[in-house]
Amino acid sequence: MDFWKELIFNEEGQGMAEYVFILALIAVAAIFAFDFFGSKTSSLIDSVASNIP
Numbered sequence: 001m002d003f004w005k006e007l008i009f010n011e012e013g014q015g016m017a018e019y020v021f022i023l024a025l026i027a028v029a030a031i032f033a034f035d036f037f038g039s040k041t042s043s044l045i046d047s048v049a050s051n052i053p
Contacts, residue, residue, distance in 0.1 A: 034041055
């Protein structure tokens, strides 16, 4: 029984899981932003990339 209590109430690693979740939300938001703004964003990124030496 102690094993199951430890497994359920152990909070070790919880912070890392939260960071991964936040990072996943940011990635999804970025994908939707690129999709929403479409070609304008693409041309802006191409312009910036061509100016990098």
